[in-house]
Amino acid sequence: MSPSAVKEGITYHNGKGEKRTVILIGNRVGKDGELYYKKEHDTGWYLMTLLGFARWAKGEVSGKESQSMNEVIKRDQYGYKIYPLLDGSEVLFAEEDKVLFHRDSPEDTAFTTDPETVYEALLDLIDSLQQQVAQLQEMSKLHNSGAKQLVQDLHTLRVDRDKLQEQLEERDRKIERLTNELGE
Incomplete structure (x- = not known):
């Protein structure tokens, strides 16, 4: 299945007895993006890459093998995306508010920052x-x-x-x- 064929609100089957309903697709970059889905008998929302979901829907990989967005994009306890920098510090991004934070190490407190810094x-x-x-x-x-x-x-x-x-x-x-x- 092509990632572009995956649509919100549709339930997909992987041919191995598993069903997943696509709730939301966002943050598209090229053919990939973030995809939120629900499992058949579960009320929780799960996050994975759009490409990983398309591979799962084709039956190429199991749910456990398909790469989860949680593994691709690290997040802190507030859901902010974490971008490790070469010097060991980290930039955190609050998507909804479009705010950048910076911290010197993963153990330090993050402070809002001017993007230019x-x-x-x-x-x-x-x-x-x-x-x-x-x-x-x-x-x-x-x-x-x-x-x-x-x-x-x-x-x-x-x-x-x-x-x-x-x-x-x-x-x-x-x-x-x-x-x-x-x-x-």
Whole structure:
């Protein structure tokens, strides 16, 4: 199922006896977003990624295996999103009020802050993440090119094996023919 096909108010089945009703989809970024759902016999709302829900609905993963938004986006006891920075401090974001907080460590108290005071730290984090993404993309390219070469090598080896098999069969036929001629 495509994430874009998931709609609010619809109950989905994963083909394994589980049902979930989509309550709300928000904070969309590209094909992904936050999705709140209810389980069949439960009144609680649960949070997961839109992509994870689509994979669950296709039956690709179980509910436990599909990545929960709670694992992707850390939150504090008030539900504020937590963004760890490279220096060990954290920026917290209250979505409803659009307020930023900052704290020096997870154990410290968070204080409201002017967004300009954390821009440099956020940009450093973005730079770091972009470098990590670039490294992962490069590793993926190397992996894919290596896999492609292995497939090509395997094909070449199979062709060579088939030729050798034909040569052996021809040799066996020739030996049998010569043996028959000598026996006559």
